[in-house]
Amino acid sequence: MNRQSRFIVSVLAFGYAFLYIPLVLVIVYSFNDSRIATVWGGFSTRWYGELLRNEQILDAAFLSLRIALTSATIATIFGTMAGIALARFRRFRGRTLFSGMIVSPMVMPEVITGLSLLLLFVTLQQLTGWPAQRGFGTITIAHTTFAMAYVAIIVQSRLMSMDESLEEAAMDLGGHPLRVMFDITLPLIAPAMVAGWLLAFTLSLDDLVIASFVSGPGSNTLPMYIFSKVKLGVSPDINALATLIILLVSSGVLLSWLVARRRT
């Protein structure tokens, strides 16, 4: 091995170490027997058991999952529609405004988004009585609004690289525009939609700031719960929870990779 490749390999090793050692530590310490999360006290799986008995955590995790699934799905539907509109309808009144407004949630500071949504929900409640309480519904709506932007961008870029004459050919052969959409456009942008859904799901699962603004009493998402616990000091069952989340996320990534590989 010459000097240059040794350098490259060590840079690579350092980079991976920087990214993954913290995760490995979390996993290792989730099997720690000690009550203090940072001191090793022998191997044990007791925190996993503890975790399953902690109803607060389970409730928070379940709520987070429900929100992530719902908002990712809605965001994928609306985001795809917006992406198609941006990529396929070149000229319409207000196009610039529309495309600007679609990306704005991506660049808007989360605190601002959260605050403005909170104000909206409060005002709506005063005017119409809905939403009666803040929780699952309001967080889902909030997550959908910003996740949609990501889906729209992914779908749009996929459509931009797709030959438009494919859709024209289908129409030429007698497909009504709506049928063409289901026959040609959607199958071809499906990988982008799956990627967008996964991203939206992750973003929702991950979000703390916006959820904190728009949630109400008694509805804590998992990040909110973990954050509030950490303020009182890290307890080992959080490590166990983190390990489970890592497992879930990595199997999700693996799955989507396998799906993508089978398609090509």
Place this chain on the structure above:
Amino acid sequence: MKDFIRIRGISKHFGDFAAVDNVDLTIEKGELFAILGGSGCGKTTLLRMLAGFETPTSGTIEIDGVDVTNQPPYERHVNMMFQSYAVFPHMSVEKNIAYGLRKERTPGKEIAKRVDEMLELVQLGNFRSRKPDQLSGGQRQRVALARALIKRPKVLLLDEPLAALDKKLRERTQFELMNIQDELGVTFVVVTHDQEEAMTLSTRIAVMDNGRFQQIGTPKEIYEFPANRFVAEFIGTINTFKGRVAAVADEGIKVYSTEAGVTLTALGKQLVEEGQEIEVAVRPEKIFISKEKPESDDDVCIEGVVDDLGYLGNRSLYRIRLESGKIVQVSSQNRRRSITRFLEWEDKVWISWRAGSAVVLLD
């Protein structure tokens, strides 16, 4: 039936720009019609209006007696083969070809039968379950052709059908397209920028420039009797001599040209007056080249020297410099087999052509 496709006063404006400018055209049933022009001349826009992808700003299009001007593409009995072929990448060859019939809700048995026919027509029987990314460019083109033909359209539109193929494949495909057209009797409208493609494929050609037709005619008419300078120069090469009309007689128009140094005779249907400034044009292959002055009096003879020459195998190209400095291109068949050159650089030669070979160009 006459006037199968009737285009009347069609215009298409994009903002201030007129891509197609008040065009009239009739195409007969069973014709293989080519629209020829450079990029941006409006030919693709015209084709897209025939297919229904663009709505004309004004004018009407009739196909087989039905006004289709405002019909969407999926209701027209017109199918198109796209320049990119637009073969659906997520469907097999078979599914691609069957797509049009599926949308018509044709019964399954009928679909299977007609797909088989089409696969046979384009010789893709062994590739029916392949995906497009497992096909070559030429095979993909056949899929696109079969897919467009399976609905038995009244008109098949072809957008630069041969542009993406290599030279050998082009020649073969060209003749296959003609055979298929002959077999099915479908009216073909081809859009191309390649004059050779247009000449060999089509029964009639419309030469287009700036959104208008410059000339419509058979390949022979277009080549031998170009209507104007643009057509003459777009199709093949041509030598032009500026001159002044000296006399208009029955046997032709006498034109004195200082560029040529002699009086030229040209045939022209156009009306010209004595003293008018016009151009006389001669194709390079219509010019004979010889070392001695030719005998005949009817022919136009001019003396010059060989400025440049090129050997192309089947023929040789010469650039002859006249006394006025004018360069004339001459193309001559290499009929005799010889290793030595017939002419060398700076040789004195005579070029001549029959009076009937020259045409008059007004603009």
